[in-house]
Amino acid sequence: MNQPHKRRARPAGNRPPRGRSGPARPPADDPARQAALDVLHAVRTRAAYANLVLPDMLAQRGISGRDAALATELAYGACRAQGLLDEILAACSDRSLDEIDGSALDGLRLGSYQLLRTRIPEHAAVASTVDLVRTAAGSRIAGFVNAVLRRVAERDEQAWLAKLAPDETADPIGYHALRHAHPRWIARSFAEALGDKGEELAAALAADDARPHVHLTARPGELSADELAAATGGEVAPYAPYGVRLDTGGDPGKLVPVQDRLAIVQDEGSQLCALALTRVELAGADARWLDLCAGPGGKSVLLGALAELAGAELDAVEKAPHRAKLVREACGELPVTVHEVDGTASGLPAGSFDRVLVDAPCTGLGALRRRPEARWRRQPSDVGELTKLQRALLMAAMDLVRPGGVVAYVVCSPHLAETTGVVTDVLRRTGARLLNTRDYFPGVPALGNDSLTAGNSSGHGNSVQLWPHRHGTDAMFCALLERPSA
């Protein structure tokens, strides 16, 4: 007769100490959830970017296939939904979230995400998460996580929303913010830019959770969009003449045309904004172009290639040394001179550039779909600091461009303070003219909300606001300003 199997007690020395950040090696039996949990830990404790940490972790741990897909879904999904999960967790716990041990909170987010937003059966979602928390933080904390997750499992997501969301009529922004797991201030900023608090706001918030297509730019003068599409299995992008859209996953950096420097990875919205600057007809000289915020160099490559075709040269300014290096590497043999200086005091000669791009540092609220945790990390207080810098850079650009030359002000954000707020102020201070920017986005529909457009009230032209849910691009803003002739 077989002897009953005796569980060997785990030696105390093997037990991870309380409060440690998680096991160095994933347990062999659940590498996907362990990786997701470790990503949540890195995001919470050291402000890591999930989309940078996870791919490295998967490679180092040799996690691939279905496990890699599950780890990605759980890590990114829990990061995106964090605020919604936290509201639900707060309703299920008698402690406030601030009082909950960090490892427990990571586990609660991971477990509640599985319960509410995946088809993983309840017992598997809870038991697997509790096991991981027990290994990392001990039995007492695991018991707490188990109890809270059991309460979360009493309702599905819709039922929780019905219980917790504000009334749609009385508070439409709060309602859509919670339903689409966005902070209220971001939902409000989208609503203000769209001029809509209802269906379109919901569509804009939903688009932030969709995986973006990868876009490529064919290097002008080297390859056409048709050729690039044929070489990569992608399709020609709808609006940008050098653009290709890829439907497949995988690392686009490994595509042969990208490795051969015949194409770059670049959102179609970025392509359109850089191109708009080059499409304005100028009277007089057109030989010196400037990119005032160039790192890591995507738009410099496109502008540098177009400058070469036009017989012009590009100066590229970047303040951060490592990013200036990236610009140099990206531009290679193109006629681009990189200056590692502050764009607000570059020392470049005033009035000497024909075309200037200011692709200013911004909140990035227009690219939230690319960074799972970004919506919860950004704070409303970031906006004030950034708009000061954006104003200073745009003022510097107005000084560097020659009379009759053109400046493109671009941000990857629809927040009105960063877009029309900055532009309206600089128009007032410089007497510059806002061109009808939409004319330089030919064939692109639904380019903005007329009633909100910078300069409209003073009879100037219109700026452009792109959106993921309308155009499949990042939510890029672009305004073309002409310096009055002397």
Ligand SMILES: C[S@@+](CC[C@H](N)C(=O)[O-])C[C@H]1O[C@@H](n2cnc3c(N)ncnc32)[C@H](O)[C@@H]1O
């Ligand atoms: C939105 S990114 C530019 C993206 C770039 N145009 C591209 O397409 O790859 C803004 C850049 O401005 C740089 N920057 C921030 N402050 C600056 C300053 N005062 N002068 C020049 N560059 C600055 C940042 O380091 C960052 O690389």
